[in-house]
Amino acid sequence: MVRTYLGDYIQNIQPANSGTVNVNAGGLTITWASGNTFTALMNGVAIVINGVANEIAMVTSPTTANLLNQAAVANGLPYELTIPTGDIFADSQAYVVPTINLAFRKVQKKLADKGHPRLESTTLMIGFPVIANLDPAVEQYINWAGFFDGVTFWTPETLSGCPTLPADFISPLRLEERQSVSGATATNPNLNVLRPMHPAPDGLRSKAKGSWNRYFDWREDAIYFRGSIVPMDVKSRYAAYLPDIAPSSSFAATPVPIMGCAEPLANYAAAIFVTPRGSLLGPNFDAAGDAAISQITNSYAKLQQRASYSRIPWGSRFRRRHSA
Numbered sequence: 001m002v003r004t005y006l007g008d009y010i011q012n013i014q015p016a017n018s019g020t021v022n023v024n025a026g027g028l029t030i031t032w033a034s035g036n037t038f039t040a041l042m043n044g045v046a047i048v049i050n051g052v053a054n055e056i057a058m059v060t061s062p063t064t065a066n067l068l069n070q071a072a073v074a075n076g077l078p079y080e081l082t083i084p085t086g087d088i089f090a091d092s093q094a095y096v097v098p099t100i101n102l103a104f105r106k107v108q109k110k111l112a113d114k115g116h117p118r119l120e121s122t123t124l125m126i127g128f129p130v131i132a133n134l135d136p137a138v139e140q141y142i143n144w145a146g147f148f149d150g151v152t153f154w155t156p157e158t159l160s161g162c163p164t165l166p167a168d169f170i171s172p173l174r175l176e177e178r179q180s181v182s183g184a185t186a187t188n189p190n191l192n193v194l195r196p197m198h199p200a201p202d203g204l205r206s207k208a209k210g211s212w213n214r215y216f217d218w219r220e221d222a223i224y225f226r227g228s229i230v231p232m233d234v235k236s237r238y239a240a241y242l243p244d245i246a247p248s249s250s251f252a253a254t255p256v257p258i259m260g261c262a263e264p265l266a267n268y269a270a271a272i273f274v275t276p277r278g279s280l281l282g283p284n285f286d287a288a289g290d291a292a293i294s295q296i297t298n299s300y301a302k303l304q305q306r307a308s309y310s311r312i313p314w315g316s317r318f319r320r321r322h323s324a
Contacts, residue, residue, distance in 0.1 A: 001266035002089055002100075006273065013088075014040065017081040021049065027070035030079075032063040040277050041083050050077040089273065091250055101244040103269035107261050107293070108241050112170075114297040118258055120173065121240040125163040127180050128234060129154065131227030136206040143222035144169070150227055165223070168240040172199075172223060175216050180231035192236055192280070264292035 019035015030049070032038060038059045045053050055068040089096060112119040131140060133150035135149035136179040141148050144165045146155035154162045176194035183192040200215045204226055213232065223236075247254040256265065275282035311316075 001262055002269045002273075006089055006270055013083060015083045017042070017083070019079060019081075019208070020076050022075040023049065023071045023073050023077060025073060027073055028057075028064050028067050030067060030071070030314075033076055035079075036081075037062040038065045041088075042081060045083060047079055047081040047293075049079045050074070056081070070121055090307070091247070095273075097245070097247065099269050099272050100265070102272050103265050104245055105241070106268045106272075106289075107258065107264050110264070110293045111258070111291070111297065112239055112241075114293070116297050116300055119240060119242075121166070121168065122235065122237050122315050123166050123169075124233060124235045125165075126184075126233045127161055127182075128163055128225075128228070128232040129159075130229055131209050133227075134209050136226075137210055138227065139204060139217075139224045140227040141222040141224045163234075166238075168242070169236075170239040170241055172216070172218055172236050172238050174237040175223070176235045177213055178233050178235075179211065179228075180233045182231070190233065192233075194233075197234075204274055211248060260296055264289040264296070267292065 014036060017036035019181050020033040021030040022033050023030055037092045038056075039062070040059055042056045042059050042065065045056050049071055052071065054071055057066040057068040059065045108119055125142070128140070128142070130147040131138070131150045132152065135150075140150055142163055142165060144167065146153055146282045147159075147163050148154070156162045156164065175197040177197050178192040180212065181190040183191065195212065195214075197214060197216050200217045204215055204217050204224060207226060209227050209229050211228060211230050213228050215226065217224040233250060242257055245254060245256060256262070267285045271282045271285035271289065274285070
């Protein structure tokens, strides 16, 4: 689909280029003298200078370029260069996979920004160790590598069953906690009720340790807690990103794990590809991608609109009923 969108861009490319160049001292740089000027699309493309084949190593400006191989120093030499437009976004090109993955990350960011549930996940982290330091100022934390109990940073290699954040964890959305039960199984489960935890945007207040954490703080890519004197389980709803696309054989046989994302993915990839190459079509591709993202998120918005939402009343009567 990206190649389809790039059709208008390819039509504006000058495939057959010719003119004259000056080969500068050293024989590895050329300066435009007449004819077609240089563009970034000429990077890595074969060039024939005065009948001798060479290759453009890098275009440094519309009038200067570096050669891969040394050429004879002279002025006013004729050159010919053909840009292979048919292979401009072929799977074999080295820049295609990075471009697709940049676009895929952009799709995920756009969906996450609009609150789409495809970029959310849930995990239950079991057996948070008890706080090892009862100093009210000391905090526990958990990250991707392991768990800090207030004295020691544990990892799965140093502590069996050490809890860690999931690999796709980006940031917490909601947390709940309960007291852990050792040896709980599917037939003998932990029936303790999960209690909501509350974010502490200004940091955790220092208080004496108790049987519950109650509050959490997300900073430095870790979830911080006051620490509990009993082992805890924590259930988290969190923002999650999907891994990069890694085609095994070809893109045609590679699934993209977001339903209906082909259109925004292709538009964003086209924008990323043409913008640094001087095309004016980049904003059009970006706008088309944004419109396709809105169509994806509208289906979820309709589902949300079927639920009933109302303002939470305020008053002592409601607070007593709510706290119960």
